[in-house]
Amino acid sequence: MLVNRFCLSLIWFCVTAGLVLPANLVAADLNEVRLMFSAGKYDEAAATAAQEVENGIWNERWPRLLIQCQLETGNFADALAVYEEASKRYPTSLTLRMLGLEAYRFTGKTNEALQAKAQIMRLLETSPSRYASRDNLVAAGRYFAMRGEDGRQILKLFFDRVRDADPQFLEAYLATAELALEKGDFKVAADTLDQAELLDPADPRIPTLAAKAWANSDATKATSLLNEALRRNPRYIPALIFRAESEIDAEQYDAAYQTIQEVLVVNVHQPQAWSLLAVLAHLEGRYEIEALMRAAALSTWDQNPEVDHLIGKKLSQKYRFAEGAQYQRQAIEVDSGFQAATFQLAQDLLRLGQDETGWILADEVSRDDPYNVVAHNLVTLNDRIKGFTRIESDGIEVRMEEREASIYGGEVMNLLREAKLVLCEKYDVKPNATIVVEIFPDQKDFAIRTFGLPGGAGYLGVCFGRVITANSPASQGPSPANWQSVLWHEFCHVVTLEKTRNRMPRWLSEGISVYEERTRDPAWGESMTPKYREMLLGDDLTAVSDLSGAFLNPPSPMHLQFAYYESSLVVEYLIDNYGLESLLKTLDDLADGLSINDALARNVGSVERLDAQFAEYARKVADQFAPEASWDQPPPEVASDTKAMLEWIDSNPSNYWAMTAKADREIATKSFEDAKITxxxxxxxxxATGKSGGLLEKLAMVYRELDDVASEKKTLVQITQQTSDSLSSLDRLIQIARSEDDYQSMQSFGEQFLAIQPLIETGHTAVVDASENLGAHDRAVQSLSALAMMEPVDPAAIDFRKAKSLAKLNRKLDAKLAVLKALDEAPRYRDAHRLLLELNTDLGSDSETAK
Incomplete structure (x- = not known):
């Protein structure tokens, strides 16, 4: 496919190269022609501008507009010719000189480009007053930005200065937004573009830049802005390139090819378009084609660092960090001052676990470019990470905040070691480098380490291959996720990414991880709910071939959760129907460079067939959920009429929606016996599902209101078996077990509590009380040590109990140290004194025995 598209592009170029522009046009209004240019009518705008230039109209904006048309459509030689003639007539126009610099570069005149760049600097140094017009100030600011100068100073001395002097001058706003986007300052970019939109509601540059500003925080808004840009100008190359990048991100590769072709129709030499074709070729494992596409991208300017930078950045976004890093190194070899490549390389290395070099490069960029928000955030974060405790075992390194490490760091390592043992054996993987896991108590720090900027709400953990970043329970508020299930999920990514050399679609990666969560513990991962049933049977079911896109721009958080669930169902279907071995062979084929469609075709059949088979399977799964219940929704006319709705509820006793509404009404009116029956x-x-606010939670509450503790307990246990993060259910179960002196259950519930929230006392207290009564003194010591780190109200009591458990374990010296600590905190603690006397006697006896 790619070869054919490449040939078509060349044929198109050969056919259209001989086209000539109409010559004899009447003089036109400059603003009207600029509107033609903004609308994508480049040939018409170029024809009119060329006529005005030929007529000798004394206005530098005509040759500038003509050059812009020629550069936009890839007529670089013509653009250079116009520039060289115009620069004689308008030698003080920096805007014109910046266009000329681009023309020199894309005609392969590297030496002349270097000379032109140096000439701009000399002009600014020798006669700055000659370049104080608003056009020239903006052009000068862009020139210094290109040189990598301090962005904040550029804003202050050039762009802000122009905006203050002339608030209606659009280019100053656009230049500000461009610089802010380059530095990761998305808020400044978005705010500036809001003002720019008021100045020119027809310019496609404004919504295109705004789409980039919002892409990381509001994908829906970004898509809307991008569509608006292409409405204004369907041929606007930056918007088309951004759309193609988004399509690649969503694994909509056919759509990306089509969008890139639209770019090449406008400009067959467009380097970003050819760079993205190189990315697609790499993702398809067509490495010879990849080299051809890269060569095409560099054909007009072989020293263009943006080409390798863009290819590498897109590969890194596909988790191909090693390949991406190599491309960044190539970009730096061409232009050692190209900071974008240096910083991307720093991030790639950090995600590859090559911390030492990665942090050095990030620090270098932050120091050289103080306005780079992402670099500044990372370097600042590194100072905090340096203070983390490091726990190492079995090729795994866990990095945690010191206090958290002392409370549950050992349990984290134990879980990760189990995950490595189980999952590496199952998927036949032998990691050959250390796996790094960083757990952050502050969500902002997690986001900065993971994404470079604050944000990322909703993400619990991210795996880059051999590096995992995760939020600790401390960062998640009163209802944290089960940290054990999160780490199991992310470690599964480590294994499958290692097996495939980071070459797998997102849906398959996420699907396997959620599937393995459920395999490890049925309460973990996503499971069936009435809402999921509705989505499986409705329009929300996504074809397997489109599943990765469901993660990119979901309409709601529920749709994102459903994408995880549906992906896991696909994996379950593949394993149940074709066996684990077929899945493993598919992963091996991905590692060898096959596309997902080819890998699936080789092992389970074509993706079109899989789409159809899975859709049928998903319907069966949905139909098997509460098959005796009725699922018809009340008619709209009934739902809007209270009396009719009550009648409909009563006449549909087995309908899910009717029973749900009936139970809610009965609970609201405190008719708990009736609610119990319903x-x-x-x-x-x-x-019954374990979801928050669901049937089981309501039923447990009703039993509690009716003082039916046995039924309440049974229902709460069901909740914990179906969901992994119900702290309230576990808290209540601990209370019930304590009241019944059921220490075995209390210990089990306490351990489950700690798998969700180990940073508060509840779970540890339950485990200690149960362990002491069960004689599990080792376990008691662990939780007592954790409690001592939580600023307890009575620290002496904690140390005393720890000393008693240590004594039971015959660790008498440790016990003596613990009891001495208790006495240091409470010198008149009589029980502690008695224990100390016993320990001293025992230690003395041991000493005599030793003699």
């Missing part, structure tokens, strides 16, 4: 009926129909 909810138990729903449970008998198989409608």
């Amino acid at each position: 909810l138990e009926t729903m449970q008998d129909l198989g409608l």
Whole structure:
């Protein structure tokens, strides 16, 4: 496919190269012609501008506009010819000289480009007053930005100065936004573009830049802005390139090819378009074609660092960090001052676990470019990470905040070692480098380490290959996720990315991780709910071939959760119907460079067939959930009429929606006996799920109101078996177990509590009380040590209990140290004194025995 598209592009170029522009046009209004240019009518705008230039109209904006048309459409030689003639007539125009610099570069005149760049600097140094017009100030600012000068100073001395003097001058706003985007200052970019939109609601540059500003925080808004840009100018290359990048991100590769072709129709030499074709070729494993596409991207300017930078950046976004890093190194070889490549290389190395070099490069960029927000954030974060505790074992290195490490760092390592043992054996993977896991108590720090900027709400953990970043329970508020399931999920990514050499679509990667969560513990991962049933049977079911796109721009958080669930169902379907071995062979084929479609075709059949088979499977899964229940929604005319709705509820006793509404009404009116009957009926129909606020939670609350502790306990246990993060259920179960002196259950519930929230006392206290009564003194010591780190109200009591457990373990010296600490905190603690006397006697006896 790619070869054919490449040939078509060349044929198109050969056919259209001989086209000539109409010659004899009447003089036109400059603003009207600029509107033609903004709308993408480049040939018409160029024809009119050429006529005005030929007529000798004394206005530098005509040759500038003509050159812009020629550069936009790839007529670089013509653009250079116009520039060289115009520069004689308008020698003080920096805007014109910046266009000339681009023309020199893209005609392969590297030496002349270097001379032109140096000449601009000399002119600014020798006669700065001659270049104080608003056009020239903006051009000068862009020139210094190109040189990598301090962005904040550029804003202050050039762009802000122009905007203050002339608030209606659009180019100053656009230049400000461009610089802010380059430095990762998306808020400044977005705010500036809001003002720019008021000045020119027809310019496609404004919504294109705004789409980039919002892409990381509001994908829906970014898409809307991009569509607006292409409405204004369907041929606007920066907007088309951004759309193609988004399509590649979503693994919509056919759409990306089509968009790139639209770019090449406008400009067959467009380097970013050919760079993206190189990316697509690499992702398809067509490495010879990749080299051809890269050569095409460099054909007009072989020293263009942007080409390798763009290819590498897109590969890194596909988790091909090693390949991406190599491209950044090539960009730096061409232009050692190209900071974008240096910083991308720093991020690639950090995600590859090559911390030492990665942090050095990040620090270098931050020092040289103080306005680079992402670099500044990373370097600042590194100072905090240096203070983290490091726990190392079995090829795994865990980095945690010191206090958190002392509380549950050992349990984190134990879980990761288990994950490595189980998953590496299952997927036949032998990691050959250290796996790094960083756990952040501050969500902002997690986001900066992971994405470079604050944000990323909703992400619990991210795996880059051999580096995992995760939020600790401390960063998640009162309802944290189960940290054990999160780390198991992310470690599964380590294994599958290692197996495929980071060459797997997102849906398959996420699907396997969620599937393995459920395999490890049925309460982990996503599971069926009434809402998921509705989505599986409706329009929300995504074809397997399009599943990765469901993660990129979901309409709602629920749709994102559903994408995880559906992906795991696909994996479950593949394993159940074709066996684990077929899945492993598919992963091996991905590692060898096959595309996902080719790998699936070789092992399970064509992706079109899989789409159809899975859709049928998904419907069966949905139909098997509470098959005896009715699922019809009330008619709209009924739903809007209270009396009719009550009648409909009463006449549909087995309908899920009717029973749900009936139970909610009964609970609201405190008719708990009636609510119990309704909810138990729903449970008998198989409608129970552990979701927050769901049937089981309501039923447990009803039992509690009716003082039916046995039924409440049974229901709460069901909740913990179906969901991994119900702290409230576990808290109540601990209370019930304590009241019944059921220490075995209390310990189990306490451990489950700690798998969600190890940073508060509840779970540790339950484990200590249960362990002491069960004689599990080793476990008691662990949680007592954790409690001592939580600023307890009575630290002496904690140390005393720890000393008692240590004594039971015959660790008498450790016990003596613990009891002495208790006495240091409470010198008149009589029980501690008695224990100390016993320990001294025992230690003395041991000493005599030793003699």
